Amino acid sequence: MTAGSTAIVAHAEVGHAREGGISNVILGMLLFITSEIMFFAGLFAAYFSLRASAPAWPPAGFEGKLVWLPTAEHIIPVVTIATILLVTSSWTCQVGVWGIRRGDHTALVRGIGVTVVLGSIFLLMQAYDYTVLYSEEVRLDAGVFGTTYYTLTGFHGAHVLGGVVMLSVVLYRAMAGQFTKDHHDMVEATSIYWHFVDIVWILLFSTLYIIPNVR
Amino acid sequence: MSLPRLTRSRLAVVVALVAAGALLSGCGVMQPPEAVTSQGSEVRSLYEFVFAIAVGVFVLVEGLIIFAVIRYRRKPTDTELPPQIHGNNVLEIIWTVVPAIIVAVMFLFSYSALQKVQATTPTDIQIRAVAAQFQWQFDYLSADGQTVLFQQLAPEMEVPAGKTVHLQLKANDVIHAFYVPKFLFKRDVVPGVNNSFDFMVDAADAGQTFSGQCAELCGTYHGSMLFTVKALSPADYDSWLAAQIAKARETPPPAPSGGAGQVQLDIAAKDIQFSTAALEAPADKPFTIKFQNNDASITHNVAIKDSAGQEIFKGEIFAGVDVRVYPIPALKTGAYVFECSVHPNMTGSLTVK
Amino acid sequence: MATTALTPAATGARAGLYDWLTTTDHKKIGILYLVNSLLMFFVGGVLALVVRAQLAVPALVHYGFAAPGFKIVDEAFYNQAFTIHASLMLFLFIIPILAGFGNYIVPLMIGAPDMAFPRINALSFWMLPLAGLLIMTGFLVGGAAAAGWTSYSPLAQAKYSGTGEDLWIVGVILIGTSSILGSINFLVTIFKMRAPGMTMFRMPIMVWTMLVTSTLVLMATPVLTSALIMLFIDRNYGGHFFNPATGGSAILWQNVFWFYSHPAVYIMVLPAMGIVSEILPVFSRKPLFGYKAFVFATAAIGALGFSVWAHHMFTTGQVALGFFSFMTFLIAIPTGVKMFNWTATMYRGQLSFATPMLFALGFLTMFLIGGINGAFSAAVPVDFALHDTYWVVAHLHYVLFGGSVFGVFAGIYYWFPKMFGRKLGEGLGKIQFVIMFIGFNLTFFPMHILGLDGMPRRIANYSPDAGWSDLNMLATIGGFTIAMSMLPFLWNVFTTLRNGEPAGDDPWEGNTLEWATSSPPPPYNFDRLPEIRSERPVFDARHGLVGGGH
């Protein structure tokens, strides 16, 4: 570009001229996740505030309902297995991303495919967990305990569902061969989202299941 | 060149004079009422301090703007660009630091006033304001917190002037706020929260009545949630309280159900609904209504109105689950209406014959 | 400057309806935002007139019930009127109209062809009319929301509020989602789509304010969304978040609500400050004084905005009074920096007083009052007296109307020529300004005194003995005067669109890139860009400063 004169820029060039840095899609995803963090921060803030003002936590009648280690009643702690699966799925997702970064389509399809399966199993296990808890009288309207539990895990579950849908689209497009080494923003963005969902779960799992049981 | 200058300065003088006039008259009316409590006086003097600073800032900045507007109007001779000043760091620092100092001083003053307004002193005058959609009830408590008197029918709180009163605030339905403009003070009455504050009406104000009003939107009739505060001399207050207690004792205690041939009507409330829409009572004989409130932590009562809408009886408002037996005076034959004062949609007919 | 010769008719106003419904062009979406928001302003304004008419004359008030005195509307409708008034004005007028200006002007100002995500941009817009309809549907289903725009729990719980409240919640969630998507769009556009040479510190202040505003939206609005969802769960699925009767907390709602809503008041004013910061230099023929200080002050306001929310809750007795009072006082400092920079911009300039400049001056003089009377409430004991009285109503209208709305009209008069290729009539513009300015002060200044005299807000009736009658009558007259000022405006828009004076590309001798293209601009905005060497590229080009630098 010459100094001192009027620069003539073609339509297509305007705005795409900024070099380096992350792509629009990935930046957009990072910003979206920022807003999601604030959304969950709101829910967590409510949870901690209500928990702090409750006379006892878990409140009377709910002791030992949320378990992550085997107990006499719950020999298989479903959530713990689900947690392990979800953490694993973050890994498999990343393996897929690394694959496409090398241009390896098979690795991408495999990685994302396994991730979709693991994510779906997580959802099924959460649904199962809900039915068990419901039968044990832990319900959405059962005091602040039930309300916060289902709201937090429910919104997380909805995000997992959203992630599985996005991953399925990625999988479909990957199988159709639409991604290349240099052109796979959607894969990157979706994987970031999936890691975020995973981290939220780890926080949830710790606050809901582990911390109340630490005595 | 000199002519426009002249008009400009003249214009400036006129504007300044008009502004000063408006400001002076503004300052006169922009004052809160004279406070009647010692805490309120603190607020009032803090207000005056803040107001003085506000007027100073206002005059300075507004003046600078008006000055620039008048002084730097574009003239036909302005063909060249004015000097292109991009900024000045010294000025930026000045107008960051000076307001910072002013603001720090304002904070310190208001913080120390806050300590005085919030201060509590041990006192044996304990009153509890119970707010419910849409009225106030004032209970008088003994030193150990036992209720010695319910003051229901008139939303009026009597307080001894010159003595510190500890006021507890209690609500069971929605948020209300206890506000007496002449106290220059309000405090929210929040369900689930134990709020309270101390105040002392100046001894000189004994005999006066101050109006108060709920200041937090609490539903349809929020604007009608009025009350008054009556300051009595301590001696008058003591005798008033003693008389009230004596009067309350005099009212024959509600007869036990089924006893002494007195009629007792039964009614209950659940889910903001009365259990029945029609009651019957004998004429010209006092009777009782046994009212069972089954709505956990919701307040209800039973009030009776005659056909003209005039209230003849209003029972104590209380939160469920609980029960009260209301003594009703003798009524003449006729059609009456009973309702819950808290929930005007809970009504029914009372037939006396 | 620009070489394209597109006529207004070819691109602007007369494009087909289908085109408008499906457009992803940021300029058309911007105009849709403006039109929709102005419609909401009129509806919200008419509701305000209902409020003012009801308050014009006192009525006898009885304990517990209102006597059948003077009544335009009953108490139940009154509460709906001011609730929906505020909801429309804040959520569907001020916030979206400023986003609309941003939509139209930010890509132009940074030399971009469009927003980063044009289709998401269209989606963000279309959520708004839907949300507006939802919120107003309440009037048809037995009562719109009536718990105030703050929707405090327990009053907003199912036990005390009807279906209108649910519609309101869903509507506001939709608006919030629209804002969040919009803010992501702005941020990516600003970070990634600037033309060559447009460094961050050469961006027009309007772009900076949109950047800070979008950051606030991104960080604050999701918290409101979660709060509203929790309230919805309480109301409809037996939740207990905000219900003290069952272990929840009424104060919790206030905390999460104000955590959003205080930053939100800066969302509602920063872009208007941006507009004013564009207009003052142009009509003073000087650069903005202290550009960088201005940018830092904007960022500081944004950051401090997150630490003052509980100044709305001083009288609950449940917050750290000292801390929030201190932080609230602090916010006066960066705002003061802005006031002084604006004033210094005019100093030794050559001021001309076209309508945009008049409205910008209206902003300066009136926002100052609103800022100062806000600082009264920062002094906690004073707020004990003023909270929930008409003083606060005066404060919020001085900042929101005296500030934001004057800024909005400044922007409309300033950019109308760019948007439609025709200049709004100056005569009618000045008439509108004068009527509006007088009406505004007549309406809202007396409210300071009413507040000091103890008139609480949100009451449908007051007794003749209270001594508030005269000032209320004055405020009502003022309210209708403001409404009158809309007539010259609407007439102005109507006649200008039909046969207004053609504006040319750069009617005001502007500074920023939007004046370097045709009016209205072609679909992808620029055929050529002037070189960008400062925050005033068009000024530089006009005065042959490019290349020389300064």
Ligand code: HEA
């Ligand atoms: C555009 C919107 C907007 C803006 C910009 C502001 C700006 C400010 N607001 Fe306001 N506010 C509202 C909208 C806004 N507010 C609304 C809508 C409500 C009511 C909500 C409801 O309950 O419905 C409200 C309520 C509100 C309250 C609660 C009152 C109550 O309910 O009791 C408080 C309390 O502190 C407050 C304070 C402030 C302060 C300190 C500023 C500051 O940012 C102002 C800073 C500016 C200046 C001070 C002027 C310029 C500065 C100088 C010239 C420097 C020198 C100045 C000094 C030394 C003082 N506001």
Ligand code: HEA
């Ligand atoms: C941007 C925000 C904004 C704007 C612009 C306004 C504008 C106005 N407001 Fe607003 N108001 C709020 C935000 C706003 N308000 C908020 C947040 C509250 C708090 C609510 C709460 O407590 O929950 C409030 C509350 C509020 C109250 C207090 C109610 C109460 O507490 O009981 C009052 C009372 O006078 C009032 C009046 C007005 C008036 C007269 C206008 C006027 O300026 C409106 C002028 C506009 C018009 C009139 C439209 C133009 C009309 C036409 C073109 C048609 C012509 C029609 C005729 C002539 C009939 N408002």
Ligand code: CUA
């Ligand atoms: Cu009680 Cu308002």
Ligand SMILES: [Cu+2]
């Ligand atoms: Cu605020």
